[in-house]
Amino acid sequence: MTTTITSTKAPARAALRTELRRGIAPWTGSAVALTLLVPLWSKAPQWQGSWGETQSQLHAATALLSAPLVAAAACWQGGREHRRRTAELLLSVPRSRLAQVTTAATPIALWAAAGYLLALGVVFAATAPYAGAGGPSLSIAATDLGLLLSIGFVGFVVGRLVRWRLIAPVLAAAFYVLLGAPGYVESNARFLSPGEEYMLERSVPVWWFAPVLLAWTGGIAATVLLGHAARRRLLAVVPLTLAVVAGAVIVPTGKNLFRDDPTATRRVCSAPAPGTPQLCVKASDAPVLPSVSEALAGMFSRLAGVPGAPGGYVDSESDPGPDPKDGEASLAHAMRGWGITRNELTDPQAYASGTALSLTSRDCSAVSHWDKREGAKRVGLTDDAVRTWLAGDRSPWDPEARPLVARLTAMPDTERKAWLGRYLATLKSCTPSEVPAL
Amino acid sequence: MSGTEAVNTVEVRALTVRHRRTTALDAVDLDFAPGVHGLLGPNGAGKTSLIRVLATVAAPSGGRVELLGSEVGAGSDHRSRAAVRRRLGYLPQEFGYYPGFTVREFVSYVAWLKEMDAAAVPAAVERVVARVGLADRIDARVKTLSGGMVRRVGIAQAIVNSPDLLLLDEPTAGLDPEQRVEFRALIRELGRSTTVIVSTHLVEDVAAACTDVTLIEAGRIAYRSTTRELTELGGTGDGGAEQPDGNPIERGYTAALRAHRAGVANR
Numbered sequence: 014m015t016t017t018i019t020s021t022k023a024p025a026r027a028a029l030r031t032e033l034r035r036g037i038a039p040w041t042g043s044a045v046a047l048t049l050l051v052p053l054w055s056k057a058p059q060w061q062g063s064w065g066e067t068q069s070q071l072h073a074a075t076a077l078l079s080a081p082l083v084a085a086a087a088c089w090q091g092g093r094e095h096r097r098r099t100a101e102l103l104l105s106v107p108r109s110r111l112a113q114v115t116t117a118a119t120p121i122a123l124w125a126a127a128g129y130l131l132a133l134g135v136v137f138a139a140t141a142p143y144a145g146a147g148g149p150s151l152s153i154a155a156t157d158l159g160l161l162l163s164i165g166f167v168g169f170v171v172g173r174l175v176r177w178r179l180i181a182p183v184l185a186a187a188f189y190v191l192l193g194a195p196g197y198v199e200s201n202a203r204f205l206s207p208g209e210e211y212m213l214e215r216s217v218p219v220w221w222f223a224p225v226l227l228a229w230t231g232g233i234a235a236t237v238l239l240g241h242a243a244r245r246r247l248l249a250v251v252p253l254t255l256a257v258v259a260g261a262v263i264v265p266t267g268k269n270l271f272r273d274d275p276t277a278t279r280r281v282c283s284a285p286a287p288g289t290p291q292l293c294v295k296a297s298d299a300p301v302l303p304s305v306s307e308a309l310a311g312m313f314s315r316l317a318g319v320p321g322a323p324g325g326y327v328d329s330e331s332d333p334g335p336d337p338k339d340g341e342a343s344l345a346h347a348m349r350g351w352g353i354t355r356n357e358l359t360d361p362q363a364y365a366s367g368t369a370l371s372l373t374s375r376d377c378s379a380v381s382h383w384d385k386r387e388g389a390k391r392v393g394l395t396d397d398a399v400r401t402w403l404a405g406d407r408s409p410w411d412p413e414a415r416p417l418v419a420r421l422t423a424m425p426d427t428e429r430k431a432w433l434g435r436y437l438a439t440l441k442s443c444t445p446s447e448v449p450a451l
Numbered sequence: 452m453s454g455t456e457a458v459n460t461v462e463v464r465a466l467t468v469r470h471r472r473t474t475a476l477d478a479v480d481l482d483f484a485p486g487v488h489g490l491l492g493p494n495g496a497g498k499t500s501l502i503r504v505l506a507t508v509a510a511p512s513g514g515r516v517e518l519l520g521s522e523v524g525a526g527s528d529h530r531s532r533a534a535v536r537r538r539l540g541y542l543p544q545e546f547g548y549y550p551g552f553t554v555r556e557f558v559s560y561v562a563w564l565k566e567m568d569a570a571a572v573p574a575a576v577e578r579v580v581a582r583v584g585l586a587d588r589i590d591a592r593v594k595t596l597s598g599g600m601v602r603r604v605g606i607a608q609a610i611v612n613s614p615d616l617l618l619l620d621e622p623t624a625g626l627d628p629e630q631r632v633e634f635r636a637l638i639r640e641l642g643r644s645t646t647v648i649v650s651t652h653l654v655e656d657v658a659a660a661c662t663d664v665t666l667i668e669a670g671r672i673a674y675r676s677t678t679r680e681l682t683e684l685g686g687t688g689d690g691g692a693e694q695p696d697g698n699p700i701e702r703g704y705t706a707a708l709r710a711h712r713a714g715v716a717n718r
Contacts, residue, residue, distance in 0.1 A: 027572070028563040035551040098547030102608075104508040105543075106564035107536035113564065244529060 028116050036093070038120035041086040045128030045161070048078040053136055059350030060136070062143030063297060065213035065274065066349060067136055068153045075129060075157045076192045076208030083125040083161050084168035085185035090121050091172025092180065114169065114242040122165030129161055143355045146296035147276040150213065152223035159227040160207040163234035164188065170241045201267035205229065205260055216271035225259045225270075232256025280327070288317055291325040292344065298328065300356040305344065308361035309368055311405045320434030326368065343371040362404070369404040373397075377443035388445025395451055399436060417451045459484050460616055460646040461505060466514035468500045468670075475500035477670040478514065487642035489657030489678070490650040491704060492667035498650040499544055501667065502620045505648065506541040507532055519615055537566055540614030544621050544650075546605040550594030554585055554604055557593055561608040572611075579607040584633060598625040606634070610641065617647045623656050635660040658682065658700040666707050673711035681707065 032038065052074050053060070060066040094100040103113060137149055171184055192208030203209050207230055211218075235252035243249065263270065274297075282293040283302050290313055292305055309326070316322040323342035345367025347353045358364045373396045380386070394409075398417035401409040409418055421429060435449045442448060461483035468476040475497045490498045503509040504516060507523050516524040519538055521531040548557055555576055562572045580589045583603040588596060593604060602625045609617060619638070623631050638647050638660050649661060657664050657678060664681050666674035674681070678700070685703030 027569065028560050031552060031556045031560055035549065035556065093549070094547070097549060098543075098545045099549065100547070101503075101508055101543040101545065102541065102547055102561070103564065105506045105536060105539060105541040106561070107533040107566045108564040 029119060032117060032120040033123065036120070037086055037090060038124045040124075041083060041121050042124030042128040042131075044082055044086070045079045045125050046131045047128075048082055049074050049129065049132035050135060052078065053132070056350065057139065058354040059348075061140050061349070061355050062145070062300065062353075063214060063349055064140065064144055064147045064149050065215070065217075065277075065297070067140040068150055069211060069213045071133065071136055072153055072157055072211060072213075073208075076160065076206075077189060079125070079129065080160055080164050080192055080208070081185035081188040083121065084164045084171075084188045085181040086125070087118060087121045087165045087168030088172035088175075088181040088184045090117060091169035091174075092176070092178075093117075094173065095176050109242075109244060111239070111242040111244070114173070114238065118166050118169035118238075121169065122162045125161045125165055126158055129158055143300060144297075145276075145299040145301075146279070146281070147274065150217055152218040152220075153211065153213065155223045156207060156226040156230070159223075159230050163230040166234045167237050170237050173241065201264050204263050204267055204270060211271065213274075215274055215277040217274045218271055219269070222270050225262050228255050228259035229263060232259060282325070289313055290316075290323055292327075293325060293341075294328040294344070301347075301353055301358075304353075304356060304358045304361070305364070308358050308364045312365050312369055312403050315403055315405075316433070319430050319437065321437040322433075323372065342368075344368050345371060362406070366400070366404040366406055369400045372403070373400045373440070375440060375443065380443045386445065388448075391450065392445050392448045395436070395448060398451060399433070420451050460519055461648070462515075462517040463501075463505075464515045466501070466504065466516060467512045468497070468504060468509065469512040470500075474670050476504075476511075479667075479670070479672055481665065481672065483646050483648060485642065485644055485646050486662040487638055487647045487649065487660050489661035489664040490648060490667060491652070491654065491657055491664055492673070493708075494652065496667045497670040498667055499620055500670075502541075502544075502618050502648065502650045505616070506539065506543075506618050507536055508541075508543075533566075535616075537612065538615040540609035540612065540617040542605045542609040542619045542622055544624075546602065548593050548601065548604065551592060553590050553592055554580055554596070554607070555589045557604060558608050558611050562611045565612045567612050575611050575613070576607075579611045582610070582637065583607045584630075599627055599630050602626055603630070603634075606637070615645055617641060617645050618650075619647065620650045621652070622649060623651065623653060631656070632659075654701045654704050655698070658698075666704065666711070668708060668711060671711075674707035 049071065053070055056070060060070045094103060103110075133154055168181075168184060172180060177183075192206055195203035195206035195208065196210050207226065232252040232255040236249045236256060239249035239252065240246055276296040279296040280293045281296045281299040281302070282291050283306055285291050292302055292309070294302060294305070323340060325338075325341040326344045327338075327341050328346075329343040345352075345364050347358060347364055347367075352359055352364065375392065375396055377389075384390075394411060394414040394417055397409045397411050397414040398421055400406075401414065401418050402421045409415060421432075424432065432449060432451075439448045459482045461481065463479060463481040466476050466479040466481070467474065479497075479501070481501075490501065492498050500509065504511050505518065507518075510525045512525075514524065515522065518535045521527075521535050523532050523535050549560075552560065558576045558580060559572055562576060563569075567575065577586075577589065580586055583606050585596075585600060585603055585607065588600065593601060596604065602622070606619070606622060609619065617638075622638075623634055626634060635656065638649065641647050642660075642662065649656065651657060661678050663675070663677045665672060676684075681703040682700045683703070684706050685699035685701065
């Protein structure tokens with residue numbers, strides 16, 4: 014017979030193209046995108062506007078939802094040779110097992126990556142219009158992507174090795190536990206888990222974070238792949254060594270894989286205006302300033318001309334936040350999803366009330382039996398009345414403070430300013446007799 | 452038997468295959484040259500074990516196997532095995548396929564697995580798909596085909612690389628009578644230049660398509676001859692017309708097996 018073939022190794026493009034179009038690979042991409050976008054969409058107020066929070070949420074969903082899903086899909090794909098009884102045919106061909114496995118597993122990994130990148134693009138596009146200072150961390154995106162690619166290959170090999178129909182869901186459950194459990198461990202070894210929760214709201218990864226994490230996850234995946242499919246299985250020692258070295262760097266480094274995010278502590282302040290206190294927040298929260306300024310406008314007008322009134326307000330309660338200096342007061346604490354949605358305060362009145370509370374809070378916890386001291390109750394009612402009047406609330410928390418609020422409201426403007434000046438001067442005092450009576 | 456002038460493409464010496472405590476093949480010696488060779492025998496005789504060793508899928512427990520001039524038995528060189536596999540076509544008894552692939556995609560995929568030249572694949576795929584009568588279904592998903600059509604896809608993938616050695620294990624299973632006739636014509640044509648080894652339990656397939664026949668029983672060669680000789684052994688009164696107790700080649704098959712069993716019993 015005339016042989017029309019040559020022994021040259023044909024490019025794998027056509028085979029890979031077929032694998033990319035058929036089977037569960039394309040569905041995996043869609044499923045990854047959905048498992049990321051659906052939960053993130055439901056929590057959008059919590060992350061929209063903050064690059065750090067956006068990536069924290071995406072990272073958590075990738076590790077806990079998408080990665081187990083990809084493991085299951087890849088495992089199912091790997092098990093097809095058993096289910097479809099093609100193993101016999103594959104054993105009779107010259108194409109190496111490594112090429113066969115790589116070609117069959119790559120589409121799952123690539124579609125998973127495509128699904129992730131789609132979700133990444135959507136959430137970045139959703140957060141960008143509301144974002145302040147800072148930017149997305151490509152390191153986190155790269156390691157998340159590396160995790161999905163690695164799990165794609167590992168899951169495939171498990172599916173090839175284990176002839177059990179339930180292995181795919183069991184593997185998914187195993188990865189869910191494996192990636193989620195380290196969050197409950199105090200040891201630095203938890204940083205080996207690609208599912209570790211990162212505090213990206215206040216820290217950023219060091220520049221070598223991505224290469225080391227990728228060497229760790231990719232090294233393990235390559236070890237599994239070569240150990241299973243390479244003709245010279247000893248080659249698996251190379252990626253294994255790489256993974257071990259990366260692990261040996263990650264564990265002792267621990268939290269130092271991240272450094273403080275300068276945008277989390279850098280102050281951004283509103284433009285100074287005569288008669289209006291300056292507002293300062295974290296640079297990443299700068300877009301919230303107009304909404305804060307609007308919410309506190311009433312309080313500032315009530316404090317205008319009062320001797321000793323704060324000249325500025327700072328967002329000192331966020332973690333980490335700039336500490337108030339002398340003559341400054343703290344702003345109420347509002348978090349994205351709880352008080353702030355897309356840079357707008359969801360309840361400006363509550364925010365004003367919270368800021369007034371910060372101003373009138375008297376820390377007498379160091380004074381023993383403060384609550385039982387004579388006059389302490391009057392001071393408490395006075396503080397409540399001032400807070401209520403400053404915030405413009407309808408009524409005080411304690412009904413007994415209502416007459417005090419009425420008295421403060423009824424005071425002539427000049428007399429009230431003078432009284433408030435005396436009151437503000439005693440805010441740090443825990444001696445009831447020093448606090449002026451209403 | 453194959454002509455003595457022809458170069459043997461398959462040489463098997465003292466081939467032994469054991470599955471745990473069972474001996475599937477017991478020191479078998481065989482030679483095959485280009486032509487169509489039938490492997491006959493009852494279920495469990497060792498036909499599939501022999502085919503699997505020749506397909507380089509299973510390693511023999513002992514003996515020597517030389518295919519297309521290269522040693523492929525246990526401990527053989529990876530490169531020589533790969534070289535043989537490039538010139539091999541194999542249709543397993545349980546033919547597996549990817550149901551979501553189209554016929555074109557599946558046969559092209561196998562062509563890639565056989566390391567065919569990429570440029571030659573599209574034309575080769577269309578040619579073999581037409582040859583098995585599926586040209587009009589070439590872009591249909593395999594899962595939409597009938598059992599007989601899937602079997603023909605199996606034959607197409609086996610011959611896509613124009614193999615020098617074609618191993619077919621129960622190739623006509625699932626084919627209707629008309630398809631069987633077409634298939635026999637196809638392998639007769641292939642057998643002009645290729646060594647085709649057909650393992651089957653259907654004696655009429657051997658009668659219609661094979662130049663010679665090897666009977667295997669209990670892991671041993673029970674009988675080897677040309678198909679004509681086996682037919683003559685069964686008595687040719689009517690040129691193979693159906694008789695109540697089977698046609699001549701079936702009677703020949705039964706007679707050969709009985710003679711072998713008697714010989715074994717007398718030893």
